[in-house]
Amino acid sequence: MLFHVRMDVRLPADLDPRERDEIVAREKAYSQDLQRAGKWPHIWRVVGEYANFSIFDVESNDELHRILSGLPLFSYMEIQVTPLAVHPSDIKAEGS
Amino acid sequence: MLFHVRMDVRLPADLDPRERDEIVAREKAYSQDLQRAGKWPHIWRVVGEYANFSIFDVESNDELHRILSGLPLFSYMEIQVTPLAVHPSDIKAEGS
Amino acid sequence: MLFHVRMDVRLPADLDPRERDEIVAREKAYSQDLQRAGKWPHIWRVVGEYANFSIFDVESNDELHRILSGLPLFSYMEIQVTPLAVHPSDIKAEGS
Amino acid sequence: MLFHVRMDVRLPADLDPRERDEIVAREKAYSQDLQRAGKWPHIWRVVGEYANFSIFDVESNDELHRILSGLPLFSYMEIQVTPLAVHPSDIKAEGS
Amino acid sequence: MLFHVRMDVRLPADLDPRERDEIVAREKAYSQDLQRAGKWPHIWRVVGEYANFSIFDVESNDELHRILSGLPLFSYMEIQVTPLAVHPSDIKAEGS
Amino acid sequence: MLFHVRMDVRLPADLDPRERDEIVAREKAYSQDLQRAGKWPHIWRVVGEYANFSIFDVESNDELHRILSGLPLFSYMEIQVTPLAVHPSDIKAEGS
Amino acid sequence: MLFHVRMDVRLPADLDPRERDEIVAREKAYSQDLQRAGKWPHIWRVVGEYANFSIFDVESNDELHRILSGLPLFSYMEIQVTPLAVHPSDIKAEGS
Amino acid sequence: MLFHVRMDVRLPADLDPRERDEIVAREKAYSQDLQRAGKWPHIWRVVGEYANFSIFDVESNDELHRILSGLPLFSYMEIQVTPLAVHPSDIKAEGS
Amino acid sequence: MLFHVRMDVRLPADLDPRERDEIVAREKAYSQDLQRAGKWPHIWRVVGEYANFSIFDVESNDELHRILSGLPLFSYMEIQVTPLAVHPSDIKAEGS
Amino acid sequence: MLFHVRMDVRLPADLDPRERDEIVAREKAYSQDLQRAGKWPHIWRVVGEYANFSIFDVESNDELHRILSGLPLFSYMEIQVTPLAVHPSDIKAEGS
Numbered sequence: 009m010l011f012h013v014r015m016d017v018r019l020p021a022d023l024d025p026r027e028r029d030e031i032v033a034r035e036k037a038y039s040q041d042l043q044r045a046g047k048w049p050h051i052w053r054v055v056g057e058y059a060n061f062s063i064f065d066v067e068s069n070d071e072l073h074r075i076l077s078g079l080p081l082f083s084y085m086e087i088q089v090t091p092l093a094v095h096p097s098d099i100k101a102e103g104s
Numbered sequence: 105m106l107f108h109v110r111m112d113v114r115l116p117a118d119l120d121p122r123e124r125d126e127i128v129a130r131e132k133a134y135s136q137d138l139q140r141a142g143k144w145p146h147i148w149r150v151v152g153e154y155a156n157f158s159i160f161d162v163e164s165n166d167e168l169h170r171i172l173s174g175l176p177l178f179s180y181m182e183i184q185v186t187p188l189a190v191h192p193s194d195i196k197a198e199g200s
Numbered sequence: 201m202l203f204h205v206r207m208d209v210r211l212p213a214d215l216d217p218r219e220r221d222e223i224v225a226r227e228k229a230y231s232q233d234l235q236r237a238g239k240w241p242h243i244w245r246v247v248g249e250y251a252n253f254s255i256f257d258v259e260s261n262d263e264l265h266r267i268l269s270g271l272p273l274f275s276y277m278e279i280q281v282t283p284l285a286v287h288p289s290d291i292k293a294e295g296s
Numbered sequence: 297m298l299f300h301v302r303m304d305v306r307l308p309a310d311l312d313p314r315e316r317d318e319i320v321a322r323e324k325a326y327s328q329d330l331q332r333a334g335k336w337p338h339i340w341r342v343v344g345e346y347a348n349f350s351i352f353d354v355e356s357n358d359e360l361h362r363i364l365s366g367l368p369l370f371s372y373m374e375i376q377v378t379p380l381a382v383h384p385s386d387i388k389a390e391g392s
Numbered sequence: 393m394l395f396h397v398r399m400d401v402r403l404p405a406d407l408d409p410r411e412r413d414e415i416v417a418r419e420k421a422y423s424q425d426l427q428r429a430g431k432w433p434h435i436w437r438v439v440g441e442y443a444n445f446s447i448f449d450v451e452s453n454d455e456l457h458r459i460l461s462g463l464p465l466f467s468y469m470e471i472q473v474t475p476l477a478v479h480p481s482d483i484k485a486e487g488s
Numbered sequence: 489m490l491f492h493v494r495m496d497v498r499l500p501a502d503l504d505p506r507e508r509d510e511i512v513a514r515e516k517a518y519s520q521d522l523q524r525a526g527k528w529p530h531i532w533r534v535v536g537e538y539a540n541f542s543i544f545d546v547e548s549n550d551e552l553h554r555i556l557s558g559l560p561l562f563s564y565m566e567i568q569v570t571p572l573a574v575h576p577s578d579i580k581a582e583g584s
Numbered sequence: 585m586l587f588h589v590r591m592d593v594r595l596p597a598d599l600d601p602r603e604r605d606e607i608v609a610r611e612k613a614y615s616q617d618l619q620r621a622g623k624w625p626h627i628w629r630v631v632g633e634y635a636n637f638s639i640f641d642v643e644s645n646d647e648l649h650r651i652l653s654g655l656p657l658f659s660y661m662e663i664q665v666t667p668l669a670v671h672p673s674d675i676k677a678e679g680s
Numbered sequence: 681m682l683f684h685v686r687m688d689v690r691l692p693a694d695l696d697p698r699e700r701d702e703i704v705a706r707e708k709a710y711s712q713d714l715q716r717a718g719k720w721p722h723i724w725r726v727v728g729e730y731a732n733f734s735i736f737d738v739e740s741n742d743e744l745h746r747i748l749s750g751l752p753l754f755s756y757m758e759i760q761v762t763p764l765a766v767h768p769s770d771i772k773a774e775g776s
Numbered sequence: 777m778l779f780h781v782r783m784d785v786r787l788p789a790d791l792d793p794r795e796r797d798e799i800v801a802r803e804k805a806y807s808q809d810l811q812r813a814g815k816w817p818h819i820w821r822v823v824g825e826y827a828n829f830s831i832f833d834v835e836s837n838d839e840l841h842r843i844l845s846g847l848p849l850f851s852y853m854e855i856q857v858t859p860l861a862v863h864p865s866d867i868k869a870e871g872s
Numbered sequence: 873m874l875f876h877v878r879m880d881v882r883l884p885a886d887l888d889p890r891e892r893d894e895i896v897a898r899e900k901a902y903s904q905d906l907q908r909a910g911k912w913p914h915i916w917r918v919v920g921e922y923a924n925f926s927i928f929d930v931e932s933n934d935e936l937h938r939i940l941s942g943l944p945l946f947s948y949m950e951i952q953v954t955p956l957a958v959h960p961s962d963i964k965a966e967g968s
Contacts, residue, residue, distance in 0.1 A: 009261050010148060011283070012157050013344065020309050021884050021947070039193040050146075050159075052106060052188040055933050056877065056940040056951040060191055061108050069201050069343050073285035076344040083309070087344040091203070091283050092148040093265035095156055097135040105933050107955070109728065116693050117212050117275070151261050152205065152268040152279040165727050165873050169957035172728040179693070183728040187875070187955050189937035202340060204349050213404050213467070231385040242338075244298060244380040247453050248397065248460040248471040252383055253300050255338075284340040287348055289327040297453050299475070301536065308501050357393050357535050361477035364536040371501070375536040379395070379475050381457035394532060396541050405596050405659070423577040434530075436490060436572040439645050440589065440652040440663040444575055445492050476532040479540055481519040489645050491667070493824065500789050549585050549823050553669035556824040563789070567824040571587070571667050573649035586820060588829050597692050597755070615865040626818075626831075628778060628860040631741050632685065632748040632759040636863055637780050668820040671828055673807040681837050682916060683859070684925050711961040722914075722927075724874060724956040732959055733876050741777050745861035763779070763859050764916040765841035767924055769903040781920065788885050837919050844920040851885070855920040 009065065010092040011072055015085050016059040034080040042075060063092075105161065106188040107168055111181050112155045130176040138171060159188075201257065202284040203264055207277050208251045226272040234267060255284075297353065298380040299360055303373050304347040322368040330363060351380075393449065394476040395456055399469050400443040418464040426459060447476075489545065490572040491552055495565050496539040514560040522555060543572075585641065586668040587648055591661050592635040610656040618651060639668075681737065682764040683744055687757050688731040706752040714747060735764075777833065778860040779840055783853050784827040802848040810843060831860075873929065874956040875936055879949050880923040898944040906939060927956075 019028060042048040050063040066072045076087055094101045115124060138144040146159040162168045172183055190197045211220060234240040242255040258264045268279055286293045307316060330336040338351040354360045364375055382389045403412060426432040434447040450456045460471055478485045499508060522528040530543040546552045556567055574581045595604060618624040626639040642648045652663055670677045691700060714720040722735040738744045748759055766773045787796060810816040818831040834840045844855055862869045883892060906912040914927040930936045940951055958965045 011261075011343075012148065012150075019947075036193045040195050043193075043195045051191045051194050052108065053191040053937060054108075055187040055189050055875075055937045056953040058947075061186070061188065069203075069283040070285045072283070073341060073343045083307075083346075089283055089344040090157070091151040091261040091264070091281055092157065093151050093262045095147045095149040097132045097139075098147050099136050099139045107727075107933075115275075149265060151203075151265045152281040165875075165955040166957045168955070169725060169727045179691075179730075185728040185955055187933040187936070187953055189934045204340065204342075211467075228385045232387050235385075235387045243383045243386050244300065245383040245457060246300075247379040247381050247395075247457045248473040250467075253378070253380065282349070283343040284349065285343050287339045287341040289324045289331075290339050291328050291331045299453075299535075357395075357475040358477045360475070361533060361535045371499075371538075377475055377536040379453040379456070379473055381454045396532065396534075403659075420577045424579050427577075427579045435575045435578050436492065437575040437649060438492075439571040439573050439587075439649045440665040442653075442659075445570070445572065474541070475535040476541065477535050479531045479533040481516045481523075482531050483520050483523045491645075491823075549587075549667040550669045552667070553821060553823045563787075563826075569667055569824040571645040571648070571665055573646045588820065588822075595755075612865045616867050619865075619867045627863045627866050628780065629745060629863040630780075631683075631745045631859040631861050632761040634749075634755075637858070637860065666829070667823040668829065669823050671819045671821040673804045673811075674819050675808050675811045683837075684916065684918075708961045712963050715961075715963045723959045723962050724876065725959040726876075727955040727957050733954070733956065741779075741859040742861045744859070761859055762925070763837040763840070763857055763919040764925065765838045765919050767915045767917040769900045769907075770915050771904050771907045779919075841917060841919045845922075851883075851922075857920040 009067065011064045011066065012090040012092050013062045013064060013076070014054075014059065014088045015062065015079075015081075016057070016087075017081055017085055019058075019084050031080050038078070038080055047075065105163065107160045107162065108186040108188050109158045109160060109172070110150075110155065110184045111158065111175075111177075112153070112183075113177055113181055115154075115180050127176050134174070134176055143171065201259065203256045203258065204282040204284050205254045205256060205268070206246075206251065206280045207254065207271075208249070208279075209273055209277055211250075211276050223272050230270070230272055239267065297355065299352045299354065300378040300380050301350045301352060301364070302342075302347065302376045303350065303367075303369075304345070304375075305369055305373055307346075307372050319368050326366070326368055335363065393451065395448045395450065396474040396476050397446045397448060397460070398438075398443065398472045399446065399463075399465075400441070400471075401465055401469055403442075403468050415464050422462070422464055431459065489547065491544045491546065492570040492572050493542045493544060493556070494534075494539065494568045495542065495559075495561075496537070496567075497561055497565055499538075499564050511560050518558070518560055527555065585643065587640045587642065588666040588668050589638045589640060589652070590630075590635065590664045591638065591655075591657075592633070592663075593657055593661055595634075595660050607656050614654070614656055623651065681739065683736045683738065684762040684764050685734045685736060685748070686726075686731065686760045687734065687751075687753075688729070688759075689753055689757055691730075691756055703752050710750070710752055719747065777835065779832045779834065780858040780860050781830045781832060781844070782822075782827065782856045783830065783847075783849075784825070784855075785849055785853055787826075787852050799848050806846070806848055815843065873931065875928045875930065876954040876956050877926045877928060877940070878918075878923065878952045879926065879943075880921070880951075881945055881949055883922075883948050895944050902942070902944055911939065 039048060039051065043051070047064060047066060048062060049065050050061075052061050054060060064072055064075065066075065072089070076082065076089075079085065135144060135147065139147070143160060143162060144158060145161050146157075148157050150156060160168055160171065162171065168185070172178065172185075175181065231240060231243065235243070239256060239258060240254060241257050242253075244253050246252060256264055256267065258267065264281070268274065268281075271277065327336060327339065331339070335352060335354060336350060337353050338349075340349050342348060352360055352363065354363065360377070364370065364377075367373065423432060423435065427435070431448060431450060432446060433449050434445075436445050438444060448456055448459065450459065456473070460466065460473075463469065519528060519531065523531070527544060527546060528542060529545050530541075532541050534540060544552055544555065546555065552569070556562065556569075559565065615624060615627065619627070623640060623642060624638060625641050626637075628637050630636060640648055640651065642651065648665070652658065652665075655661065711720060711723065715723070719736060719738060720734060721737050722733075724733050726732060736744055736747065738747065744761070748754065748761075751757065807816060807819065811819070815832060815834060816830060817833050818829075820829050822828060832840055832843065834843065840857070844850065844857075847853065903912060903915065907915070911928060911930060912926060913929050914925075916925050918924060928936055928939065930939065936953070940946065940953075943949065
């Protein structure tokens with residue numbers, strides 16, 4: 009089941025640079041584990057912004073919330089979730 | 105080069121049903137040709153709305169505008185384009 | 201899997217009253233069938249507005265989109281869908 | 297009498313973690329007491345956000361304000377209240 | 393129980409003037425009946441707009457919705473309802 | 489001359505509790521003096537928010553600004569003023 | 585007593601050109617009468633828009649509403665009124 | 681003197697195609713005359729929208745309003761004007 | 777050449793009172809010098825807000841930016857500039 | 873390939889003045905290097921705001937993101953990117 013997610017990161021200006029590097033590194037590892045597990049099939053940077061558009065592929069709303077609220081940067085993010093359905097023009101869904 | 109596009113369709117209430125069916129069929133064919141050509145790799149329906157999130161893969165801004173303004177439903181759509189870049193956490197981009 | 205849905209109905213001022221009554225009656229029957237089937241457990245009127253807040257309980261995003269896009273009033277509605285998860289303070293979810 | 301409430305929690309980034317845990321624990325107890333008393337029949341987490349949609353069942357506007365302004369997290373919340381009425385399609389209200 | 397209501401009237405430009413006068417006259421009679429009954433204690437014109445701020449005093453949310461949805465101009469209005477509680481500084485509420 | 493005013497209070501999270509109590513007490517006294525003088529005939533709490541809707545009855549715009557900018561909480565408030573006129577359906581204004 | 589008013593004119597696309605010219609001519613005469621009477625001391629065109637910023641000098645909110653609701657273009661306008669007070673830095677108000 | 685202008689065109693769905701072609705052709709000629717005269721040095725299409733960003737170089741606000749309100753598509757446009765100044769980092773302005 | 781400017785002042789809550797008084801005094805002197813020079817012909821207080829509407833009369837966009845960015849309170853302000861043109865109904869512009 | 877970019881700078885009120893001067897100087901040098909390289913052909917100040925409108929000419933979305941995220945002021949900016957296409961009325965594009 010697919011979800012479209014926009015994440016905007018707002019780090020406080022006075023965050024300690026080492027703490028910042030450490031949390032961003034953990035965020036990257038967390039994201040890549042989920043990508044490898046097939047839960048987070050797409051992540052794109054929004055040009056010019058500290059933000060991304062992502063696609064998640066999960067079993068349930070609860071699983072998606074566990075994943076998102078577990079993001080190391082969660083408390084610094086504004087997140088907007090949109091549920092997706094198959095589009096009738098999608099050639100990958102033909103015959104399904 | 106990737107772009108994120110949101111399209112909202114607003115068909116007038118008094119549109120003739122046959123004209124509507126005909127234009128929607130042309131829209132589908134137009135979209136599927138571009139999907140097969142690799143220009144429109146993803147299209148998802150926004151749940152509960154006559155809208156979609158799409159990803160386009162084109163050579164230039166001008167090519168994207170030619171594609172979008174050529175949509176049979178173009179004059180009935182509100183379209184919002186966001187340029188995308190590679191995300192540093194994307195495992196598909198590692199090593200690139 | 202639960203979803204929160206807000207529906208705002210915008211009927212055109214010049215809609216024929218009999219057509220209006222007929223479509224509203226079909227909407228009611230459609231809604232009540234889904235309520236009886238357990239798919240639409242809650243529906244409330246927003247005071248002073250031709251709008252409702254509803255809760256849907258479905259198997260997937262695709263099922264929800266089929267239900268919503270099948271509403272007799274769908275083409276006259278603005279619909280906003282929000283996925284819901286279990287709240288950690290919910291006493292009904294304790295021990296689950 | 298039913299009310300729809302959306303609560304968004306905005307904890308300051310520099311809140312002491314123990315103080316945070318203590319206030320969140322008090323919030324949970326406060327909410328569960330009201331749930332058991334039938335005043336707060338539903339609470340759902342908004343996926344991906346530190347927010348909830350809730351339904352309250354109270355005797356009056358004043359009772360609702362006392363409950364909401366007494367929330368341990370009240371001063372950190374943005375709250376939006378919408379009064380609800382019986383929906384004419386609600387099967388639970390038939391014959392009432 | 394008090395509610396604050398803002399009503400914005402949007403009459404279609406092509407409404408027949410006699411129909412307009414007739415519906416506005418019915419709206420006035422409907423409003424004045426409720427004012428005399430104590431249900432609609434205040435109504436003020438917003439300067440420069442075809443809009444009003446009103447205060448309603450009703451037994452329940454359902455009663456308020458019946459009153460508002462019964463307004464002759466209801467289908468031409470945008471209505472926004474806000475529940476009110478006693479303010480702790482209100483001298484009229486002292487000792488209550 | 490009547491004005492509709494919405495006031496939203498935003499106290500900083502780190503305000504000293506005693507300072508907070510003192511300023512709120514001064515605000516209450518200030519408001520009640522104006523209520524007794526007939527300048528501030530109505531004040532209602534917005535349910536669930538640290539906000540009020542008020543009606544002021546003053547001689548001029550300048551008098552209203554002096555009153556509002558003199559509020560002890562003024563520097564912590566967002567204030568929105570709307571001038572009011574007699575509504576043609578108001579039974580209290582009949583014959584005036 | 586001064587008020588700041590923004591007026592945006594939205595003429596329907598299918599308005600008869602002669603009717604349009606006639607109503608715009610009446611609007612101009614109405615405005616110039618009020619300018620000569622000192623009630624409407626300033627009117628400026630917003631560059632690139634069918635809109636104006638105006639300053640009115642009236643005795644009361646009711647007088648302002650009578651003037652604005654009497655504008656020949658009133659039913660085609662969106663109007664926003666802001667009450668003005670003397671600014672403490674205004675050299676014209678020094679010593680007053 | 682430079683101004684940044686965004687123009688969004690909203691043609692009515694029922695506009696006669698020949699009338700549409702004729703007005704668009706006049707718009708193009710009007711624009712190109714001003715480009716050749718140096719008054720309209722830049723015009724870019726916003727990708728995916730029937731809109732443009734333009735730069736105008738004029739003597740005064742009044743000249744800009746005359747140009748914009750004379751656009752053949754003016755009554756179908758939403759226009760937003762932003763005055764521009766020399767940027768202190770602009771290498772073309774160095775030494776000026 | 778006239779410009780309409782709205783300025784909203786947002787002073788930080790922890791600004792030293794003496795620093796505040798000093799900067800506000802400088803702002804007043806700066807404004808009054810420009811008023812006397814005819815560059816800033818009007819300034820009005822927005823009732824209930826720490827904001828003003830002003831009219832500037834300058835030679836160019838660059839002159840206006842120099843004036844506004846030189847305001848002692850500039851870094852604490854949100855400023856919105858709108859270029860103005862002569863209104864065709866303005867009696868002061870007749871015959872010009 | 874052209875992009876329209878709006879940048880709004882929000883420097884924290886408590887930024888050390890020397891640090892501020894140093895970062896602004898680096899920003900200027902960075903911008904001018906890109907202007908000389910033809911990557912950043914236009915930059916204009918928005919009158920009255922600490923903001924600019926810019927045009928970038930780059931090979932790809934990724935190049936644009938590298939440039940923007942490398943701005944010394946990047947973490948203090950809100951940036952909005954709009955892709956541009958050739959406008960059919962642009963005389964510079966005729967025959968291309």
